Amino acid sequence: MKNSxxxxxxxxxxxxxxxxxxxxxxxxxxxxxxAFDFDNTVKYSNDSMKIDINNCNLWVGTCLIEGxxxxxxxLESHTAVDVPRIVPLSDSGVNAVMWYEMNFxxxxxxxxxxxxxxxxYTGKPETKKYHYxxxxxxxxxxxxxxxxxxxxxxxxxxxxxxxxxxxLIPQYKWETISGKDILKGDNIIGIVVDDLVFGESFDAxxxxxxxxxxxxxxxSVYDAxxxxxxxDTHGEPSKKFGLWITPKLNITLQEAVINSPSFTKCYVIxxxxxxxxxxxxxxxxxxxxxxxxQNQRYAIACNGSVTTxxxxxxxxxxxxxxxxxxxxxxxxxGYSECSGLTGTRPFGNNIVGIRSIQNQGSSFxxxxxxxxxxxxxxxxxxxxxxxTDLNIVSGNLTNATLQIWNGTGxxxxxxxxxxxxxxxxxxxxxxxxxxNYTWNYYACGVNxxxxxxxxxxxSRAITITPPVFRLCNSTNNVSYLxxxxxxETTFLHINATMIGSFMYYDSxxxxxxxxxxxxxxxxxxxxxxxxxxxxxxxxxxxxxFQYASVGYPSRILNPGGYSTYTSATTNTTLYLxxxxxxxxxxxxxxxxxxxxxxxxxxxxTENNAYSITQSGITDSAGIITLFLNPIIAHxxxxxxTGYPISISTITPTQTSYTIMLGTNTSINPGVETSKGVYxxxxxxxxxxxxxxxxxxxxxxxxxxxxxxxxGILIQSNSSTDLASSNGTTATGGIINVNINTGENTTLYLxxxxNINGTITYLQKTYTILSSQxxxxxxxxxxxxxxxxxxSGGFFGLQMGFGMNIIxxxxxxxxxxxxxxxxxxxxxxxxxxxxxxxxxxFDWVLGLITEPxxxxxxxxxxxxxxxxIIKEVSSY
Amino acid sequence: MKSKRGQSTLFISIVIGxxxxxxxxxxxxxxxxxxxxxxxxxxxxxxSPTTDxxxxxxxxxxxxxxxxxxxxxxxxxGYFISKLLI
Numbered sequence: 001m002k003n004s005x006x007x008x009x010x011x012x013x014x015x016x017x018x019x020x021x022x023x024x025x026x027x028x029x030x031x032x033x034x035a036f037d038f039d040n041t042v043k044y045s046n047d048s049m050k051i052d053i054n055n056c057n058l059w060v061g062t063c064l065i066e067g068x069x070x071x072x073x074x075l076e077s078h079t080a081v082d083v084p085r086i087v088p089l090s091d092s093g094v095n096a097v098m099w100y101e102m103n104f105x106x107x108x109x110x111x112x113x114x115x116x117x118x119x120x121y122t123g124k125p126e127t128k129k130y131h132y133x134x135x136x137x138x139x140x141x142x143x144x145x146x147x148x149x150x151x152x153x154x155x156x157x158x159x160x161x162x163x164x165x166x167x168l169i170p171q172y173k174w175e176t177i178s179g180k181d182i183l184k185g186d187n188i189i190g191i192v193v194d195d196l197v198f199g200e201s202f203d204a205x206x207x208x209x210x211x212x213x214x215x216x217x218x219x220s221v222y223d224a225x226x227x228x229x230x231x232d233t234h235g236e237p238s239k240k241f242g243l244w245i246t247p248k249l250n251i252t253l254q255e256a257v258i259n260s261p262s263f264t265k266c267y268v269i270x271x272x273x274x275x276x277x278x279x280x281x282x283x284x285x286x287x288x289x290x291x292x293x294q295n296q297r298y299a300i301a302c303n304g305s306v307t308t309x310x311x312x313x314x315x316x317x318x319x320x321x322x323x324x325x326x327x328x329x330x331x332x333x334g335y336s337e338c339s340g341l342t343g344t345r346p347f348g349n350n351i352v353g354i355r356s357i358q359n360q361g362s363s364f365x366x367x368x369x370x371x372x373x374x375x376x377x378x379x380x381x382x383x384x385x386x387x388t389d390l391n392i393v394s395g396n397l398t399n400a401t402l403q404i405w406n407g408t409g410x411x412x413x414x415x416x417x418x419x420x421x422x423x424x425x426x427x428x429x430x431x432x433x434x435x436n437y438t439w440n441y442y443a444c445g446v447n448x449x450x451x452x453x454x455x456x457x458x459s460r461a462i463t464i465t466p467p468v469f470r471l472c473n474s475t476n477n478v479s480y481l482x483x484x485x486x487x488e489t490t491f492l493h494i495n496a497t498m499i500g501s502f503m504y505y506d507s508x509x510x511x512x513x514x515x516x517x518x519x520x521x522x523x524x525x526x527x528x529x530x531x532x533x534x535x536x537x538x539x540x541x542x543x544x545f546q547y548a549s550v551g552y553p554s555r556i557l558n559p560g561g562y563s564t565y566t567s568a569t570t571n572t573t574l575y576l577x578x579x580x581x582x583x584x585x586x587x588x589x590x591x592x593x594x595x596x597x598x599x600x601x602x603x604x605t606e607n608n609a610y611s612i613t614q615s616g617i618t619d620s621a622g623i624i625t626l627f628l629n630p631i632i633a634h635x636x637x638x639x640x641t642g643y644p645i646s647i648s649t650i651t652p653t654q655t656s657y658t659i660m661l662g663t664n665t666s667i668n669p670g671v672e673t674s675k676g677v678y679x680x681x682x683x684x685x686x687x688x689x690x691x692x693x694x695x696x697x698x699x700x701x702x703x704x705x706x707x708x709x710x711g712i713l714i715q716s717n718s719s720t721d722l723a724s725s726n727g728t729t730a731t732g733g734i735i736n737v738n739i740n741t742g743e744n745t746t747l748y749l750x751x752x753x754n755i756n757g758t759i760t761y762l763q764k765t766y767t768i769l770s771s772q773x774x775x776x777x778x779x780x781x782x783x784x785x786x787x788x789x790x791s792g793g794f795f796g797l798q799m800g801f802g803m804n805i806i807x808x809x810x811x812x813x814x815x816x817x818x819x820x821x822x823x824x825x826x827x828x829x830x831x832x833x834x835x836x837x838x839x840x841f842d843w844v845l846g847l848i849t850e851p852x853x854x855x856x857x858x859x860x861x862x863x864x865x866x867x868i869i870k871e872v873s874s875y
Numbered sequence: 876m877k878s879k880r881g882q883s884t885l886f887i888s889i890v891i892g893x894x895x896x897x898x899x900x901x902x903x904x905x906x907x908x909x910x911x912x913x914x915x916x917x918x919x920x921x922x923s924p925t926t927d928x929x930x931x932x933x934x935x936x937x938x939x940x941x942x943x944x945x946x947x948x949x950x951x952x953g954y955f956i957s958k959l960l961i
Contacts, residue, residue: 057904057905065905067904775910775911775914776907776910776940776941777940777941778938778941780937781934781937781938781941784921784933784934784937785934788924788930788933788934794927794930794931795927795931
């Protein structure tokens with residue numbers, strides 16, 4: 001009865017507790033399983049320009065425990081969160097008015113919420129039509145900010161000289177985003193407002209990852225031409241505008257007006273001739289930053305030629321410091337307004353209001369007269385000296401730069417030197433490639449207050465011509481190479497014919513610039529001298545011709561490569577063998593598979609004091625025929641890239657010989673995939689770790705067939721080619737590429753080899769294992785343990801005897817406890833437990849130090865096997 | 876009646892075992908953050924430990940998460956099995 005009563009009383013309480021636990025679990029689980037936006041947290045930094053958005057692990061009314069960072073967003077469109085960005089009306093529906101650079105760890109679904117707009121004039125929410133866009137960088141705009149200013153004392157007083165700081169502003173192309181997902185990684189996300197109204201000013205508040213970015217980011221709209229909607233003839237902007245950024249005027253200096261190729265300084269001068277701003281032009285652009293007074297006249301002057309100042313002037317009309325800007329340029333063409341805040345206005349040819357401005361310093365005479373070489377100079381010599389005469393009056397020379405332009409007008413070579421004094425004959429050298437050039441000197445000098453740099457009035461032309469290699473004549477009269485002929489047996493001189501060609505190029509160039517000179521002489525000449533012009537330097541020549549005489553069969557001279565010759569004449573005697581004293585001997589070169597080898601360089605050199613050599617290249621049948629003396633032993637060599645050189649001594653009494661070029665046995669054989677083709681692919685394991693660089697190796701060795709081509713290609717799991725490499729050695733080789741697995745999950749390795757058009761593919765797939773979140777695993781514990789033991793140990797415990805003793809104790813204790821607890825007393829069971837523990841500590845964790853790797857594991861497995869055999873056989 | 880009570884006890888033990896496991900998995904998030912901080916440069920700096928004591932501390936910290944995981948498995952599984960065997 002009592003038990004029943006107890007049971008009856010316990011039932012409702014038990015159900016209540018169970019229900020409470022389930023409810024509490026539900027609340028906790030929902031927070032962890034479902035990623036709500038409302039609990040995300042936002043933190044501002046960098047003057048509120050950057051926000052960090054974090055997840056929340058525990059939210060009860062507010063976030064109690066912050067979780068992992070979801071991403072960051074940096075306001076890039078504005079200079080500050082409370083400084084309005086001023087946009088032209090033409091941006092409506094086209095360009096973004098406000099954008100963030102977002103960097104999210106993972107993609108965030110529906111991360112872009114609604115944008116809330118507030119009219120800044122009324123303070124009330126308003127509805128705007130907008131859409132999200134993504135910014136793609138198309139280039140950069142160079143913008144110059146005013147940097148440090150220093151006071152400079154000029155002739156007319158003290159003024160500030162300010163440095164210009166160059167900034168690169170990215171230019172974006174805006175592409176509409178479909179959906180509201182925030183992509184993983186770096187993205188430029190902005191909004192394009194489709195219904196901008198001229199003169200309006202509004203706040204735009206983004207909602208990112210469920211959180212409103214409530215710091216202000218105002219936008220103001222103006223008309224692109226600086227004109228208001230009214231008919232104000234001065235174009236004075238409406239007073240509804242917000243804060244104007246300080247304008248700067250970017251001026252392009254036209255050569256047609258200024259009549260000078262370059263400027264070093266430009267000055268803004270007021271009506272009292274005071275210099276109020278100094279700027280350095282960049283190429284033909286100069287940017288002025290002055291805040292000028294309304295209804296005042298100003299001038300701009302830039303130093304042009306040495307003695308003449310060029311200038312412009314304009315009126316500042318309707319302006320005001322930092323609040324308004326409108327310029328009226330002195331054009332006669334009727335256009336009286338500037339093109340906006342930062343427009344580029346080239347000077348027209350009609351200028352009014354020019355004022356005469358005093359030079360900043362006394363003028364000085366400066367002459368630059370080119371000396372040598374003369375204009376339109378032609379030479380084959382690559383290195384030439386260029387000289388000029390410089391003179392300066394009432395000043396000092398400072399430096400001179402040799403400038404050389406190529407045939408397309410691009411400045412290709414410069415050579416700078418510092419000089420001094422009032423006069424200097426500057427002489428600089430330059431090595432040029434073959435081609436047409438113009439050259440000049442750019443020299444600089446100073447006086448007490450000014451610097452002037454000038455070129456010579458006219459540049460000069462110089463042409464570097466390619467070398468010449470011809471049979472000698474009156475023009476080409478510097479002898480480089482001379483061929484003469486003798487009987488091979490009597491060594492008496494013979495007159496011979498020559499038919500063939502020579503390829504040649506300057507030794508300082510590469511063989512791609514080689515030219516060809518053909519010789520067809522059917523006359524029996526004493527010799528064939530080849531010449532160049534006087535200053536050709538060294539020339540590389542490749543000869544390929546046949547020569548013959550009466551009663552002497554033709555021979556071919558084709559050494560196959562280039563030889564270098566200079567004006568120190570090289571005399572070469574070529575030998576002919578009479579028909580009665582020689583025979584035609586053919587050499588066929590084959591490989592191990594008895595396939596003929598084309599392109600083999602074969603030399604047959606008489607093995608005597610004279611070492612007369614005949615040579616040639618095998619044809620497609622692998623054959624080269626030489627006319628040789630059959631009573632003299634010849635050293636015959638055959639060489640082809642990829643094969644070891646063949647050297648044999650032959651007395652050519654037969655009409656044909658066969659030479660076999662052996663295989664390259666230095667490559668380790670692998671798996672035979674075709675007859676005589678052995679391949680091996682590394683790494684052998686199909687599992688690789690992520691973010692790790694591996695060396696992928698393809699070894700191929702062909703002992704039967706000649707390989708036409710072989711190679712390796714590695715692709716990622718998105719079918720993107722990561723690396724490839726090929727080889728063409730006939731006997732095979734080793735191809736190696738290094739690839740970082742990165743974040744790929746799979747890598748596909750494809751190898752191939754081509755034998756006479758038949759291509760064989762071998763493929764292997766690698767699975768990339770991610771180590772993400774493995775820092776909390778057991779592997780980290782044991783890797784740290786191994787690392788600490790290997791790097792000095794701790795508290796005297798190091799890899800070696802000490803660690804081995806501890807492991808032995810652990811194995812001893814665990815074996816004893818397990819066998820006692822579970823009653824495993826048989827030798828086989830105990831041996832099995834010992835083997836398992838030894839395997840874990842030795843093979844898996846690598847903590848046992850032993851003279852031979854894994855020796856302990858092998859000993860225990862042998863002991864286990866012996867015990868098992870003994871136990872089984874005892875039955 | 877006895878079998879019904881046994882079935883309900885089994886069901887409750889499964890639910891409680893799963894709840895214990897889930898609570899453990901939620902709590903493990905806090906431990907991983909603490910382990911990261913402890914191993915990082917602001918804590919023990921386990922990548923470059925300076926003293927032997929730091930090395931041993933790092934090894935203990937490394938074993939925290941696996942050890943906690945084992946406790947959760949043991950508690951949840953043990954509770955379930957103990958009720959199963961009753």
